[in-house]
Amino acid sequence: MVTLLLHLLRLLPLLCGAHRHVALENLALRHQLARLQEDADPAEGAPERPTLLGRAVEGVGRLEGATKMVGRE
Numbered sequence: 001m002v003t004l005l006l007h008l009l010r011l012l013p014l015l016c017g018a019h020r021h022v023a024l025e026n027l028a029l030r031h032q033l034a035r036l037q038e039d040a041d042p043a044e045g046a047p048e049r050p051t052l053l054g055r056a057v058e059g060v061g062r063l064e065g066a067t068k069m070v071g072r073e
Helices: 002-040 052-072
Strands: none
Touching: none
16 A cells, blocks of 8 residues: 555656656657758768778779779789
8 A cells, every 4th residue: 555655656756757758858859850860861072981991992993093003013
């Protein structure tokens, strides 16, 4: 009986403040969604940012070209 009373007392603030909590979480999720949509749609004419893999491929291509030139001599 005491346990049930304690559970109900712990539940009371949740029930009273639930709307505020849900509204705050909704606001945070809307903000995250807006940021993700901004990042997903780059502006027209904006250059693409190089990725780590892109830089690695460029480096391998330069190395490959250098070894071909050395082999020709």
